[in-house]
Amino acid sequence: MTMTAPQVLMTTRASWHRLAEHVLAAGQFAAQGTIRLRPYPGGFATTVGFGDRQLAVAGDELLVIRHDAVRSERLTTLGRAARFAGVELGLRGSYPPATSADPDAPLPVDPxxxxxxxxxxxxxxxxxxxxxxxxxxxxxxxxxxxxxxxxxxxxxxxxxxxxxxxxxxxxxxxxxxxxxxxxxxxxxxxxxxxxxxxxxxxxxxxxxxxxxxxxxxxxxxxxxx
The missing domain is CATH 3.90.1150 (Aspartate Aminotransferase, domain 1)
Incomplete structure (x- = not known):
């Protein structure tokens, strides 16, 4: 596999990592008691989801999936992503998170x-x-x-x-x-x-x-x- 520039890759990885911990895993753990995520076309997603929805990150967008309906929003900040997903920002009760839950943290993603x-x-x-x-x-x-x-x-x-x-x-x-x-x-x-x-x-x-x-x-x- 031919990689993109290392610094660009690390920046995108860091944004995805914050979303994985403080939005996707946070919402799923609060509702279902599991932090397990999975690969998803273009990114990654929850496994069991919560309520009637699954969450996914594909490229620079956050997806809220309900049955066959998908809503998406471009990634800007961690706080806005949590609000769009309908979850309380920040992973709690599982393990000490490896990343910051700063709601104003930008989420730069290179396509x-x-x-x-x-x-x-x-x-x-x-x-x-x-x-x-x-x-x-x-x-x-x-x-x-x-x-x-x-x-x-x-x-x-x-x-x-x-x-x-x-x-x-x-x-x-x-x-x-x-x-x-x-x-x-x-x-x-x-x-x-x-x-x-x-x-x-x-x-x-x-x-x-x-x-x-x-x-x-x-x-x-x-x-x-």
Whole structure:
């Protein structure tokens, strides 16, 4: 995948992350007790929703979806987004949020960066689903608002797709054994396990191959203990 400029990508990612925590997850958690989100065409969305509506972010717009009716508004500030969605701004009662709930915080989104991030989540979602099915444990990946990453847990190992963060700014795939890095093999190149930058990933096959190699390494090293 060919990325857009790193700073533009980070700015768009930061805006999406604030929306994920303080609008989508906030409204859904208050009503349904779950913060789980999911990829959505052009962005991301709630899973169970609340009341008669789902919320989604697609590019630089916030969507309120009721049955077959969709209302949209261009993103401006966090406070305005919450009012349009009909939710109380700010995630409460789940975990300490990673982002600010400042209602006047602007939400700049670059359309090209947004498309790239949406495609990255879509690729990660397809790869994680296929990998889990091949392992024999089909499951639906979850987009977690805290770290704004998409993942599954299999055999006490986290497998996932991140749009980047403070520690690793480039978007990446990861394998994170719960017991920590199992060996000194060069595959384990991150404090939490292994990370593989998006510039290495062209297809879903590339992503599945990385997850599969991570699992092979974990099982091999566990068999030695």
């Amino acid at each position: 090209t960066a947004a498309r790239w991030l949406a495609d990255w989540f879509a690729l990660g979602d397809a790869a994680l689903r296929r990998f889990a099915e091949e392992v024999g444990e089909p499951m639906e990946p979850v987009l977690w608002p805290e770290h704004f990453d998409l993942g599954v847990v299999l055999e006490a190992v986290n497998y996932g797709c991140s749009p980047g963060d403070a520690a690793l700014p480039e978007p990446y795939l990861y394998v994170g054994p719960h017991e920590g890095r199992p060996s000194v093999d060069p595959f384990w190149n991150a404090a939490f396990g292994a990370a593989f930058g998006a510039h290495h990933i062209v297809t879903t096959d590339d992503a599945v191959a990385f997850f599969s190699e991570g699992r092979r390494q974990v099982l091999r090293d566990r068999s030695r203990t």
